[in-house]
Amino acid sequence: MALIQNNVCxxxxxxxxxxxxxxxxxxxxxFMYPFVTACCGMEYxxxxxxxxxxxxxxxxxxxxxxxxADVLMVVGTVNNKLAxxxxxxxxxxAEPKWVISFGACASVGGPYxxxxxxxxxxxxxxVDIYIPGCPPRPEVxxxxxxxxxxxxxxxxxxx
Amino acid sequence: MNSVExxxxxxxxxxxxxxxxxxxxxxxxVAIPASKVADLATELKTRPEFAFDMLTDLTAVDWLGKQTxxxxxxxxxxxxxxxxxxxxxxxxxxxxxxxxxxKLYSIANWFEREVWDxxxxxxxxxxxxxxxxxxxxxxxxxxxxxxxxxKRQPLEPETWPVRELQVQMEEGRKIHRP
Ligand code: SF4
Numbered sequence: 001m002a003l004i005q006n007n008v009c010x011x012x013x014x015x016x017x018x019x020x021x022x023x024x025x026x027x028x029x030x031f032m033y034p035f036v037t038a039c040c041g042m043e044y045x046x047x048x049x050x051x052x053x054x055x056x057x058x059x060x061x062x063x064x065x066x067x068x069a070d071v072l073m074v075v076g077t078v079n080n081k082l083a084x085x086x087x088x089x090x091x092x093x094a095e096p097k098w099v100i101s102f103g104a105c106a107s108v109g110g111p112y113x114x115x116x117x118x119x120x121x122x123x124x125x126x127v128d129i130y131i132p133g134c135p136p137r138p139e140v141x142x143x144x145x146x147x148x149x150x151x152x153x154x155x156x157x158x159x
Numbered sequence: 160m161n162s163v164e165x166x167x168x169x170x171x172x173x174x175x176x177x178x179x180x181x182x183x184x185x186x187x188x189v190a191i192p193a194s195k196v197a198d199l200a201t202e203l204k205t206r207p208e209f210a211f212d213m214l215t216d217l218t219a220v221d222w223l224g225k226q227t228x229x230x231x232x233x234x235x236x237x238x239x240x241x242x243x244x245x246x247x248x249x250x251x252x253x254x255x256x257x258x259x260x261x262k263l264y265s266i267a268n269w270f271e272r273e274v275w276d277x278x279x280x281x282x283x284x285x286x287x288x289x290x291x292x293x294x295x296x297x298x299x300x301x302x303x304x305x306x307x308x309x310k311r312q313p314l315e316p317e318t319w320p321v322r323e324l325q326v327q328m329e330e331g332r333k334i335h336r337p
Binding site (some may be wrong): 121 | 293301307308309310312314315316
C-alpha cells in the first residue's frame with residue numbers, strides 16, 4: 001500500500017512497519033555509483049550539479065567504489081568488452097542494490113546496432129528503471145529517480 | 160620536396176615494374192603490388208634523398224564488388240628531415256599475405272595487428288599477429304563489407320538473464336536477497 005501525492009510516494013505503514021521504515025530510509029539516502037562511459041555523461045553532470053540538483057532527492061553523493069554504493073547508474077554505451085566489467089561492478093555492490101539504465105544506449109544499444117556494442121545492459125545485469133532518450137533530459141532523469149524511490153518505498157526489505 | 164618533385168624523383172630512381180604514380184589532392188601516391196611493399200619501404204627509408212623515417216598510418220580498404228583485387232592496404236609515410244609525405248597503396252587479394260614492415264618501423268606491429276583484426280589481411284613474418292582491439296573469441300572480421308552489421312557473436316549474451324526481479328515484480332513486491 002502506498003499513498004501517492006503529486007507523484008511523490010509517501011507510503012503508508014501497511015502490514016509491515018519495518019518495510020515502511022526501511023523503505024523510507026533507503027529511498028532518501030541513495031548513494032549512486034555512476035558508471036559513465038559516453039556522451040550521456042554530460043547529461044548526468046547536468047543532473048548532478050546545482051541547476052537540477054539531484055541532492056534534493058537524497059542522491060547527491062556519488063560513491064566511486066561499488067562497495068559503498070547502492071544504486072548502479074549505467075550512463076552511456078556499454079560495449080561487449082566492457083560487459084564483464086559491468087557485471088563485476090554489479091557483483092561487488094552490497095545488497096540492497098538497484099540499477100538504473102540511463103539513456104537509449106544502456107537500455108537497448110541505442111543507435112549502435114553493430115558488432116561492438118552490447119544491445120542493452122539488461123543482458124548482463126537486472127535493471128530496475130530504464131530512462132529513455134538520447135541523451136535523456138534532466139527532467140526525465142529526475143522522474144526516473146522518483147520512480148525508483150517509489151519502487152524502493154513499496155518493496156519488501158530485509159535487514 | 161613538394162609532391163610533384165617527389166613523384167618525378169621517385170619515377171627516375173625506382174626501378175620496379177607495375178608502379179603507378181599519381182598526385183592526388185597534393186599528396187604523392189604510389190600504387191604497387193603487395194609483394195613489393197617491403198622492398199619499396201626499405202628503399203624509401205634508407206635512401207637519403209627520400210628518408211621516409213616515419214610511418215604515420217597504415218590501414219586498409221575493402222572494395223568488395225567494385226575492384227579486383229579486393230583489398231587495398233594503404234600506407235602513409237612521412238619524412239621528418241625533408242618534411243614530405245607519400246601514400247603507398249598495395250592491392251591484395253583475399254588470403255594473400257602482405258610482407259610485414261615491423262622490421263623497418265616498429266609502429267607497424269600494432270597497425271598490422273589492427274588491419275588483421277578488422278579486415279583479416281595476413282602479414283607475412285609479423286612477430287605476433289593476433290587480434291588487438293577485439294577479443295580472441297570473435298568470429299570474422301567486422302570491417303569487411305560482407306560482414307552483416309547486426310551479426311551477433313557467440314559470446315554475446317543473446318537472451319536476457321533469468322529475471323528474478325521481473326518475476327518478483329509481477330508478484331507485486333520485490334524482495335532483495337532471495
Ligand atoms: S543514448 Fe545517445 S547520448 Fe546517451 S550515450 Fe548513447 S548515443 Fe550518447
